[in-house]
Every structure is written in structure tokens, then in C-alpha cells.
Amino acid sequence: MNESDLLARIYARSAGLSRFAQVVAGPGHDCAVVDAGADGGGSRLLLKVDQVVMGRHVRPGTPVDLIGRKAVARAVSDIAAAGGRPLAALAGAVVPSAFDADGLFDAVFQWAAHWGCPLVGGDISGGSEMAVSIAVVGLPHATRGPVLRSGARPGDEVWVTGRLGGSYDAATGLGRHLTFEPRLAEAAWLCDALGEGLRAMMDLSDGLGRDAARLARASGVRVRVEAGTLPSHEGVDWRRAMRDGEDYELLFVVGAGASERWRRTAEAAGGRTPTGVPLTRIGRMEAGQGACVVEFDGRDEDASEWGWEHGE
Amino acid sequence: MNESDLLARIYARSAGLSRFAQVVAGPGHDCAVVDAGADGGGSRLLLKVDQVVMGRHVRPGTPVDLIGRKAVARAVSDIAAAGGRPLAALAGAVVPSAFDADGLFDAVFQWAAHWGCPLVGGDISGGSEMAVSIAVVGLPHATRGPVLRSGARPGDEVWVTGRLGGSYDAATGLGRHLTFEPRLAEAAWLCDALGEGLRAMMDLSDGLGRDAARLARASGVRVRVEAGTLPSHEGVDWRRAMRDGEDYELLFVVGAGASERWRRTAEAAGGRTPTGVPLTRIGRMEAGQGACVVEFDGRDEDASEWGWEHGE
Numbered sequence: 001m002n003e004s005d006l007l008a009r010i011y012a013r014s015a016g017l018s019r020f021a022q023v024v025a026g027p028g029h030d031c032a033v034v035d036a037g038a039d040g041g042g043s044r045l046l047l048k049v050d051q052v053v054m055g056r057h058v059r060p061g062t063p064v065d066l067i068g069r070k071a072v073a074r075a076v077s078d079i080a081a082a083g084g085r086p087l088a089a090l091a092g093a094v095v096p097s098a099f100d101a102d103g104l105f106d107a108v109f110q111w112a113a114h115w116g117c118p119l120v121g122g123d124i125s126g127g128s129e130m131a132v133s134i135a136v137v138g139l140p141h142a143t144r145g146p147v148l149r150s151g152a153r154p155g156d157e158v159w160v161t162g163r164l165g166g167s168y169d170a171a172t173g174l175g176r177h178l179t180f181e182p183r184l185a186e187a188a189w190l191c192d193a194l195g196e197g198l199r200a201m202m203d204l205s206d207g208l209g210r211d212a213a214r215l216a217r218a219s220g221v222r223v224r225v226e227a228g229t230l231p232s233h234e235g236v237d238w239r240r241a242m243r244d245g246e247d248y249e250l251l252f253v254v255g256a257g258a259s260e261r262w263r264r265t266a267e268a269a270g271g272r273t274p275t276g277v278p279l280t281r282i283g284r285m286e287a288g289q290g291a292c293v294v295e296f297d298g299r300d301e302d303a304s305e306w307g308w309e310h311g312e
Numbered sequence: 313m314n315e316s317d318l319l320a321r322i323y324a325r326s327a328g329l330s331r332f333a334q335v336v337a338g339p340g341h342d343c344a345v346v347d348a349g350a351d352g353g354g355s356r357l358l359l360k361v362d363q364v365v366m367g368r369h370v371r372p373g374t375p376v377d378l379i380g381r382k383a384v385a386r387a388v389s390d391i392a393a394a395g396g397r398p399l400a401a402l403a404g405a406v407v408p409s410a411f412d413a414d415g416l417f418d419a420v421f422q423w424a425a426h427w428g429c430p431l432v433g434g435d436i437s438g439g440s441e442m443a444v445s446i447a448v449v450g451l452p453h454a455t456r457g458p459v460l461r462s463g464a465r466p467g468d469e470v471w472v473t474g475r476l477g478g479s480y481d482a483a484t485g486l487g488r489h490l491t492f493e494p495r496l497a498e499a500a501w502l503c504d505a506l507g508e509g510l511r512a513m514m515d516l517s518d519g520l521g522r523d524a525a526r527l528a529r530a531s532g533v534r535v536r537v538e539a540g541t542l543p544s545h546e547g548v549d550w551r552r553a554m555r556d557g558e559d560y561e562l563l564f565v566v567g568a569g570a571s572e573r574w575r576r577t578a579e580a581a582g583g584r585t586p587t588g589v590p591l592t593r594i595g596r597m598e599a600g601q602g603a604c605v606v607e608f609d610g611r612d613e614d615a616s617e618w619g620w621e622h623g624e
Contacts, residue, residue: 009414009417013421016421016425016430017425017430017432020425020428020430022399022400022430023400023430023432026430026432026433027432027433027434031433032400032402032432032433034399034400034432034449036348036355036357036399036449036451037355043348043349043355045348045357045400045449047400047402047432047433047449048402048433049402049403049404049433049434049435049445049447050404050435051404051406051435051437051445053406053437053438053439055439056437056438056439057437087334087346087348088334088335088344088346088357088359090344090359090360090361090447091361092361092362092363092404092445092447094363094365094406094441094443102321105321109325109328113328113329113332116332118328118329118332118334118335118338120329120335120338120339120344120346120359121338121339121343121344121359121360121361122339122361123361123362123363123445125363125365125368125369125443126365126368127365127367127368127441127443128440128441129406129439129440129441131406131437131439131443133361133363133404133435133445133447135361135402135404135445135447137346137348137357137359137449139348
């Protein structure tokens with residue numbers, strides 16, 4: 001079973017979650033949203049789990065600090081994509097006897113603290129293959145609330161932070177997929193600046209084509225990307241920029257009503273976030289059925305499956 | 313590195329957690345306690361992660377429903393031990409291609425829902441060895457608040473729910489370690505009935521000797537168990553009752569000032585919880601340094617290392 005099959009299965013079952021009053025948003029967004037308010041003040045939580053498995057997400061020989069870093073950063077990036085801030089982290093790890101468990105623990109501990117979600121619990125087990133699973137609890141933006149994938153409407157504009165592609169160096173197994181910076185500050189700034197004008201957001205982990213199609217599907221629209229606008233890393237053409245995974249940049253949707261104001265804001269900021277990360281408009285939302293279409297030289301191509309399929 | 317070494321390391325580092333205002337209780341209790349109040353109503357959360365790894369916690373050939381059940385039940389049992397109720401669950405799973413990923417997902421989904429913590433997110437990866445990591449978020453008891461391991465004082469009484477020992481059938485690999493019922497209702501009833509008189513609590517996963525010593529250590533006391541009082545399963549002598557792991561019963565401490573009232577309550581209830589689980593006083597707390605002493609035929613033995621050491 002690959003991840004899409006599993007996701008399909010989760011979605012099919014998610015209907016069953018509706019009997020739980022605490023589930024505000026279940027699987028199908030970057031984070032689940034849960035209401036912890038029954039005993040408290042109606043506070044909402046963002047919940048996310050991600051894994052790093054040896055031979056799948058990292059190669060043997062990858063420095064253990066970067067393994068721990070990536071495991072934490074993946075989940076933190078999803079909290080960012082929901083506009084939130086990390087609160088606390090938990091780690092489950094399977095560690096072969098020859099592996100540097102100590103160093104892995106130190107890395108997870110330090111990186112979790114670095115991004116503001118102290119490691120408050122963990123479970124470790126022996127095993128034949130290193131795998132580390134990081135769960136992060138976060139709090140949504142205080143005024144905007146949780147940003148989901150499902151709020152995009154036809155006519156909205158599609159933007160992206162940073163540059164795309166080439167995150168994984170096939171020769172060494174190293175690269176930005178190990179050292180990316182989760183876009184926490186940038187997402188918070190977008191929430192501040194756009195408020196409800198920030199209609200939907202996600203982080204790009206599996207390639208723009210595939211991920212944008214997922215957001216479009218969650219919103220019941222179609223996304224059109226203009227190939228010529230794509231901000232890519234040096235030496236990366238637009239097709240690779242759409243196919244490469246693990247950019248962990250933010251794909252975000254600005255409501256049609258907010259787009260004029262937003263363009264002025266972005267221009268006034270020199271086309272960058274206050275942290276210096278480029279902001280680029282790459283397309284728009286149209287009426288349609290959950291696909292990603294890329295437009296190049298006046299021709300359309302369906303890019304909905306351009307990207308990386310987990311479990312393949 | 314075995315689990316005790318890792319725990320020692322976590323404790324040593326936990327001092328570093330004090331700079332995070334949200335950490336109410338870090339590693340060293342059954343659950344971490346985190347304050348989500350900055351943006352909400354001061355609500356506290358219980359956080360816990362546990363794993364089930366093939367060949368370590370379950371044998372090859374164990375029915376997949378029982379694997380999923382155990383993975384969820386282990387974490388839920390810790391939420392119970394903190395007096396809480398489960399709110400939501402996350403799952404990270406590594407699944408070899410020949411393994412029934414579908415069945416595992418179904419089991420985790422259903423058992424999480426069964427115990428009130430719907431599965432709201434997950435991550436699945438291929439790999440050579442099945443491992444499933446379950447993180448559960450819970451809410452503390454509304455009036456008693458989170459119950460920790462650290463509240464016991466000399467003179468307090470030590471009680472246990474249910475019966476001990478023989479949870480793992482060495483011939484088949486099956487047994488109660490796969491089918492135990494997390495003591496959610498019982499823990500809630502204890503919080504209701506005892507309030508602040510419930511000084512400390514934990515679930516018994518690694519053997520009474522080792523676990524009771526951990527609670528004593530967290531409280532800065534010594535625990536004395538009377539061997540003759542131990543409620544054990546049929547065919548289990550008192551030494552095995554103290555050494556066998558995976559009972560997932562509650563070990564709880566009743567404050568000296570509440571003990572008279574509590575004994576009357578327990579007697580009036582026929583020595584059982586309203587759910588029919590036996591309640592047994594097995595010892596008391598004394599001044600001392602984090603050890604578990606068992607008294608048999610007037611002799612004392614140090615039982616602080618009687619039990620199961622992870623990672624051995």
C-alpha cells in the first residue's frame with residue numbers, strides 16, 4: 001500500500017471522525033485541528049506526526065545531527081503550513097545497536113528546542129532499521145486561527161515562498177532536504193498580513209504538481225500554474241521545479257478580494273518576507289476538479305502527478 | 313544504550329526544559345504535562361508516545377488487530393495513569409511490503425476511536441521491520457488535574473488495581489499484554505473519589521519492583537511492598553508478580569491524611585472499582601531514597617531492579 005492508497009483509506013474513514021466533537025479538521029490537511037476546549041478555554045491544537053526512516057528519507061552515513069534535524073523539521077514545517085507555532089514534541093525511535101542513539105537523541109532534543117517545541121517525551125526501542133517518528137503539538141495563529149488546505153476558491157491567487165527544486169543531491173544524498181528552515185516566521189507574517197485573506201496553505205514536500213493538486217482537491221477547485229513564473233534554484237528547470245520534492249516551502253492562496261492589497265504589501269516589502277524569503281505569484285485557482293494544470297508556451301499540461309509518491 | 317541510560321540522559325537534559333514556560337512536567341512521569349494556555353484558557357495537555365516494534369513488543373504471527381490494539385492501548389494506559397482522558401491520536405508506521413498495512417491501519421483507527429482518541433493523522437513508510445509509534449494527546453481530570461509520579465510522601469499508602477503477573481505467554485507470545493484494558497474509567501473514579509488524596513499514580517509496564525522504585529525516585533521516598541498482600545493472577549507467585557511486566561494496572565498512592573476515608577470508600581465498594589476491578593493495598597511509603605523494598609517473612613529484599621529493562 002503506498003501513501004496515496006493509505007490517504008484514500010483515511011479519507012474514506014474520516015467520515016467516522018465526525019462523531020468526535022473535538023475533531024475540527026482531520027486527515028487531509030498539513031495538520032489535524034483538535035478542540036481541547038471541553039475542559040479549558042476552547043483552545044485549538046494543531047497535531048502532526050512525521051517520520052524519517054533510514055534508506056527511505058536519509059541515506060546510511062548521513063550525519064546523525066541532520067537526521068534528527070530533518071525528523072523534527074518535517075513536522076514543524078507542517079505546523080508552520082497551518083499558520084501555527086510549535087508547542088511541544090514527542091519522539092519514538094527504533095535504533096539498531098550499532099547506531100548512535102545518543103547522538104540522535106541529542107539532535108532531536110536540540111532541534112525541537114530550537115524551534116520552540118521542547119521534547120517532553122520519548123520512547124526508544126532496539127531494532128534492525130533506524131526509524132524516528134516525531135509528533136508535534138502546535139497552537140494556531142492567535143487571530144487568523146488554523147489555516148487549512150480547503151479554503152481556496154476560483155479566482156484566488158496562488159503564491160509560493162522561496163525557490164523550488166534540487167533539494168536532494170543524488171550524488172551525495174545530502175542537500176537542502178536535510179537543512180531546510182521550516183517557514184514558521186514567514187507563515188506567521190502571512191497570517192498577520194493577510195488575516196482571512198490567507199485562504200489556504202500547505203508546505204511543499206512531494207513536489208509542486210502533486211501537492212498543489214492535493215490542495216486543489218481539498219478546496220474543490222483546480223489550480224493553474226504558469227511555468228514561466230516559477231522561482232527555481234540555480235540549474236533547475238521549471239519541470240524539475242514542479243517535480244522535485246522536499247522543498248518545504250509554503251504554497252499559499254490569497255483570496256481574490258485581498259489580492260490587490262496583498263500585491264501592494266508584497267511590493268512594499270520588496271517582494272520578500274521580513275526574513276528575506278522571496279514571495280512569488282505562480283498561478284491562480286479556477287473552477288474545476290482538484291487537478292494541477294501547468295501552462296507553458298500557451299499549452300496546458302496536467303501536472304497533478306508530478307512529484308514524489310511515498311511508498312512507491 | 314538501553315532505556316534507563318536514555319532516561320538518565322533525558323533527565324539530565326530536562327533541566328534545559330525549564331526555560332520553556334509551557335512545560336509543566338517533562339520526562340519522568342507517565343505523561344508529560346504541557347500548558348496550552350498562552351493562546352487559550354490555560355488548558356493543560358497530557359502528551360505521550362509509545363511504540364510497538366516487531367520482534368520486541370510482539371512476535372511475528374501476532375494477529376494484526378492485536379498489534380494495532382497494543383500500540384494504542386500502551387499510550388492510552390499512560391493517559392489513564394495521569395488521571396486523564398484521551399483526546400486525539402497520531403500514528404507513525406514503518407511497514408514492510410509483505411505486512412498487512414491495511415489491517416494495521418484499520419486496527420489503530422478502530423482502537424483509537426474505541427478509547428475516545430480518534431486517529432487524526434498519520435505517516436506511513438516502507439521499511440524492513442514493522443514498527444508503529446502512537447502519540448496520544450489527553451486532557452487531565454477536570455478537578456484533580458494531572459496526576460504525576462512525584463507526589464508521594466512517607467506514610468502514604470500504596471495500592472494497586474487488578475492482579476499482577478503472567479501477562480505474557482512465553483509459549484505463544486500471546487496473553488494479556490495484547491488484550492489488557494487501559495484503566496481509564498478506574499483512574500477517573502480514583503480522581504473523583506480521592507481528589508488531592510490521590511498523591512501519585514503510574515501504570516505498571518516494566519514490573520512492579522522496577523516501576524515502584526521509579527515512582528519512589530520521582531517522589532524522593534522509598535516504597536515498601538508487603539509480599540503477602542500482592543494480588544496475583546492464578547499460578548503466579550509473588551516474586552513473579554513483582555518481576556513480570558506489561559500488567560498495565562494502576563499503582564497509586566493515597567495520602568496519609570486521606571487513607572482512613574479511602575479505606576471506608578474501598579470497603580463500601582466491596583474492595584473493587586465500580587467497573588469491578590479489585591483494589592488492593594500492597595504497602596506504604598517511607599523516608600528513603602527511591603528504592604523498592606519488598607518484605608517477606610519479616611525479611612527485606614531490595615526489589616528496585618525486579619522487572620524488565622528495555623533495550624537489554
